[in-house]
Amino acid sequence: MKYIFVINPIAGHDDKHKIFSRIKSTFRMLEDDMVIEETKCTGDAKDIAQRYSDEYGSNCVIVSCGGDGTVHEIANGLAHTNTPMMILPLGTGNDFAKKIYGTKKINVENVIKAFGFYSGKIRYDIKPIDLIDYNGEKCINVMSYGLDTKVETLGRKIAGKVPALGHQAYNLAILPVLCSSLDYKLNVDLNCLDKDGNAYKIHKEPLDYTLFAICNASYYGGGFCPAPNSVLDDGLLDYALCHPLKLAEAPPLIPKYSAGRVDEIKKLDTGYITSGRIWSVDGKQLLGNCDGENFDYNEVNFRVEHKALKLCFIK
Secondary structure, eight states: OEEEEETTTTSSOOOOOHHHHHHHHTTTTTSSSEEEEEEOOOOOOOOOHHHHHHHHHHGGEEEEOOOOOHHHHHHHHTTTTTTTTEEEESSSOOOOHHHHHHSSSOHHHHHHHTTTTTSSOOOOOOEEEEEEETTHHHHHEEEEEEHHHHHHHHHHHHHHOOOGTHHHHHHHHHHHHHOOOOEEEEEEEEEOOOOTTTTEEEEEEEEEEEEEEESSSSSSSTTOOSTTTTTTTTTOOEEEEEOOOGHHHGHHHHHHHHTTTGOOOOOOEEEEEEEEEEOOSSOOOSSSTTTTEEEOOSSSEEEEEEEEEEEEEOO
């Protein structure tokens, strides 16, 4: 088996050299191959994943060694292939990894040990998970609009300037964002299901809102949790739609939103979506992002893609 370690050299973790020196020592005792590929620019991780998948198929594992941006790119490269992805959370936020490893306080050393990369007894389970297709691209974690996109954007800038802050950069971004308008508008046409499986539609032109998160997984923005009960392979997308807030209403809601206590937020609707269309009310770029990266669309057509990606889980 070939293990292709796709490394983002500017991702947040400081001990990458020590980590990979130790993993290299382990592979010297194994018949498996270790290949290290460093990314140099946006899109490299996707291209690397596609190249090795085309050549080796299920006989290789693409190991994401970065943050959510690297995970996003590799997921796009491996969607609907037989090549699995494994995640070593070496970034700043590591929001998708929080879901699959079941904790907001991830210790990357423990993840590496659990997969056996230090002991030489490599072990994992491969399970297919869903993705979100949006305008032909793939989202593995959360697609969001409004307030949370502003926080994501500013938090990412702060984290880039002060990497030591880690996910706290997103918390620092909240205050200046709250000082601006909390009332946004977009048009939506959504195909939804209630908790009993009954279909219904949401069609609003325009929809007034403060934030709107469409979730394959649970966490984003450095640990906020709009979908605590999301299931990665159920063919459904959880959504959290917050109606317009006044400035004084927002601060008390933040701890609940962070802790995943969304049912306690009166102005927040939750449910399930299978597909939909979201478009700008004025033809300008939507205030939205996917997996923590802003996009420049004025219209998004999306749908859940059931079990579209093979993912490695700890045994």
